[in-house]
Amino acid sequence: MLKHFLVVITAISACSFLYGVYNYNVEIESNACQMTYMFAPPQFSRIDFEENDKFRNYGLYYYNEGRISIEVHNTQFTGAPVIFVPGNGGSYKQVRSLASVALRKARESATGIHLDYFTIDYNEELSALYGDYLERQTLYLKTCIKIVRKLYKSTEQAAVIIVGHSMGAVVAQAVLRDPEFSKFINTIVSLSSPINKPILVLDEKIHAFYKSINKNISVRRSSLKLNKNSNFCCATCSRFLISNHTNNADKNLKNVLIITIGGGNRDVLVPPGFTISKYSDIHAMTMSIPKVWLSCDHLSAVWCLQLVQVINRYMFDISVSDKQNFIYFTKDRIRREQAALTHFVKLNINQSKEINIEQEGRHNSVWREDTLRVFSKAFKEGSKSNFIQLIPLRRHKKHTKLCIDVTQLESDDFLFGCTVKSRFKNDWFCQDKASLSHNFQILPSIKNKMRSVAILDINNLKKTYVNWTHVGFFVRASRKPKVYHVDMFNPAERNMVFNLPRWSTFQKTILVNESSQGTLYYKLLVQGIEETFPTIELRIVPLSCIGDLNSIIIKMCIPWAPGFNKYQIIRYLNAT
Incomplete structure (x- = not known):
């Protein structure tokens, strides 16, 4: 009996594995990210300081390109500082794509705006599996913020932007527990991070680390609270998360902008629901970010050219210079909010302007x-x-x-x-x-x-x-x-409602038998989704078309999940 039971379990496991392979390679969209290339040899200049003796396995580096490395302590830094924090098993060299694109953008710009990228070496520790690493990495990140600030003469350059990938963003958010350091953080950009809760709890200290973050930050910064009336598909909902955090007693935490970005379907390590923080000001999936429009797997989030360019555009947009040509990130929260909404939520090339x-x-x-x-x-x-x-x-x-x-x-x-x-x-x-x-x-x-x-x-x-x-x-x-x-x-003619059956059914329901010539817009509301497993297949069959057949775009919006929009382009006839 036991032998037959093991055979059945083995067969089910094998079938599940094969289905997973099929789903990942067929059902999930292919990787459409463009590779980021360096046009000069990358240079990582190590920054030595006294506290290094306490963290012998860690390191802080400045990124530059060229055949000659620079001496950091003899260099006058004038750009706005960005610190890259790698994640679980991640390398400090993953900053190359972000930093290289920023260097080229600065050289092509006539404004003089440029960024200084620093990156942290955590010795590729598996911080998602062992909780002791997380507190030590947080302490080292705070030390690095202090050291980076000392490299600048201008006090305006005191505030840094932290870009954290995977567990690196969790460590960055943990720094906000300390008011002495949170005041030096301008923005946190989280890439494909389980920032709200861990994927696996293999260590009690991991659970304690997340609990400590929530306990300390929740008393000084309001968190997102959802209810049955929450609707993030409305026209004005792009500012909902931002308005959720603008009335805080703690001025330092109020000034920190938190932007969380998820990779979508291709990221099989960190599911989309884990990538939004309760304290996010902006949340977006890569497939809904203007000029990205695609899903990123967990590793490609740090090198995907489309995404890397958008992140750098945001940082350049919030950078300003003083009379001595020192570059720093603006403290104006409204300006940063608008820039974040423009680049990560809704891109407007035609802003409201005076017209004659x-x-x-x-x-x-x-x-x-x-x-x-x-x-x-x-x-x-x-x-x-x-x-x-x-x-x-x-x-x-x-x-x-x-x-x-x-x-x-x-x-x-x-x-x-x-x-x-x-x-x-x-x-x-x-x-x-x-x-x-x-x-x-x-x-x-x-x-x-x-x-x-x-x-x-x-x-x-x-x-x-x-x-x-x-x-x-x-x-x-x-x-x-x-x-x-x-x-x-007439909206009544274009708004459709479909009630999802409680149980699976293969019955087809015709929503629109034939659209009128010139019709541009339909809205479909799917009701009755009470579980996580139901699926719906939407099939569009062109009967007779005038013009470009490849112009059908479907936008999927989830009302109760901010930032979880997805666009699908129908490129072929009889597409699904």
């Missing part, structure tokens, strides 16, 4: 008003003159949503609303104008053609701007090809 439509539209401009609900316009060879598309707000009363889809949107193009009046035939002008360009969202690109979509609530616009008659889209004269589509619709 009278001056822009008077010379070399073509005005056009369309009364149709659905229409398109293409500039296949660019536009020789400025083009102003007017969309009336009060003609279609039942159709209260407006979707504008633009391919190759440029920073000089803008969306606006105003009261349109006419001096005489075909001579229009605007009054009470305001920019609406901040409503544009960047979507994953296809064939390097940037796609931007804005969805406007017409009823809200009419209530807010009672005199407005039109929404306008300004296309500046350019040689760049451009296409835009307009779809004004």
